[in-house]
Amino acid sequence: MAEVLVLAGPGKTRATCALLTLARRIGAPAAVAGGKAASKALGRYGAAKIYSSSAPELDEHPVAARVELLVHLARQNPPAAILIASGRDGLEIAGRVAVRLDSGFLNDVIDVTPGPDGPIAVQSVQGGAYLVESSVVRGVPVLAVRTEEVTITLSPTEPAITPVRMSFPDGVRAVRQVARAKPKDLSTAAVIVAGGRGVGSPEGFELVKRLAAALDGVPAGSHAAAEQGWCPPEMQVDQVGKIVHPSLYLALGISGSLRHRAGMHGATTVVAIDSDPQAPIFQLSDLGAVGDVHEIVPELLAEIERRRALPMIPEA
Template sequence: MRHVLVLVDRNPADGSVCRSTCALLTLARRLGSPTAVLCGPPGAAGVALLGRFGAATIATITRSELEEHPAAARVELLSHLVRRTAPVAVLVASHRLGQEVAARLAARLGSGLISDAVDVRTDADGPVGVQAALLGAYLVESSVTRGVPVFTVRTDAVAPEASPVEPAVERVDISFPPTVRAVRRIARRPAGAELRPVLATAAVVVAGGRGLGSRQSFGLVGALAEALRGTAGGSHTATELGWCPRRDQIDQVGTIVHPRLYLALGISGSVRHRAAMQHAETIVAIDRNPAAPIFDLADLGVVGDVHRVVPELLAEISRRKATR
């Protein structure tokens, strides 16, 4: 059986394997025998989790370049493994780093790239990626016609399914060329921001928009996200007003999310915003305008002032946590 390379996501706070990797392994098993590419020390817990979700092989490597030059080093590593193992496909999570790595890898290999897949399967001609198109009105099936297919996957659209195996752990020996060091990481986010889940793969997303009224009020978004152990984001307008970092913008040109729970605070719901969050499993919207388009998508809509509703919601969350 041919191998499928899966780039492992790790939590930057503690090095644990992220849920997104379990989803990727679930899809990879449909295509072949998964090889988890693990950057950094494997650790017993990481090996056990990867084995639980079907990683037959774990290729590990610990080199400073992977930390200092995260995108370029991963592209070099994956291209090395593709040449060595001739996999049937490469699967990467669809977040900022994953999108960059996948695009550069496809260019390096001369292969086709299918981005933001919500499902991956195989047929007689090989791997097939399923993408949502036209605001989710259609599902489009695409396949690569040249080279090793590279997929980026919206992992929160995939329910991880365990399939335990005893993985073989292999250490990768590779020398990174000087070109890998052309760009290096010189700074990190503050420690508090590092602890939150990555926006593109977070299971809970809280987003704020113009309806919050000010940068100070936008703090309600972060407070609610922290209370729910989720990740904060914002609309295009909130980003343009400087209330939300550009990296946390949720729309067609920013980040596309697919969480289990999406809370929209003071967001009217432009077409570009709805296109990026409409596939959330459950959508809760709070806005004072009952005609806001966001309510057309919402599973639960609250017509009211976010400055009154959200503090009450936070107080209720605190009460329930206290009684556990």
């Protein structure tokens, strides 16, 4: 039975256990543990082998070094598949590994089953509206898995620990990391304020940023705002951008196309402001205001400031 390489996270994470659960269906799970990563505890979830490396590059440059480690192992002994948890780093690692191995890559995977010509991946598409089955037709299948959708099961075994000793290329060691403030991640934000075509201009988009700051939230944009250059692509919320699940989502000047709703339909509470009373976004909103964003948002900001200025009432 061919090995299935599973990129392990630090410690015994739920994501790694979910990947091992899927890997058992299509081959012999082999966890690839780097830096301060997993131990024999992964054997409880079916890891038949653990490739372990303590190279400092894995802690100093986690993305580039893990790409090198997976490529090195895959070239030594081609696996049945490579499973990586989705996420910013995971998607980058998976894409780079697929390019290096000249292999196919599938993302948004939520399940894997064996097939006659290799693993068959079940993908969630269109914001979860459809499930499709896909398979890779060239090279080693590289699958980015949405591990939160996987039910974990135990399969205790005693893993064999295999140390990995390899030299990393100069390009990995030469990378310099510059300390900078880490931006808030849209995918984990509790409050998101998004602007669309209705904000009208880069100056209008500043209202989005001001309201997000006032609510201690994260600014975002629709595909129209990103196409206009009012916000960077990494701030785009839709089916090809970020899929978000905030507690509060404020849509400013966003009509609510299908692709945008696919990116934010998981929000707990949706508040929409748009000048078109027939805008589709109102079908999804818990509270809607029909009007000009440039008139309503300044009043909203003023009310937030007014309430913050009120004296605190002592508890009885």
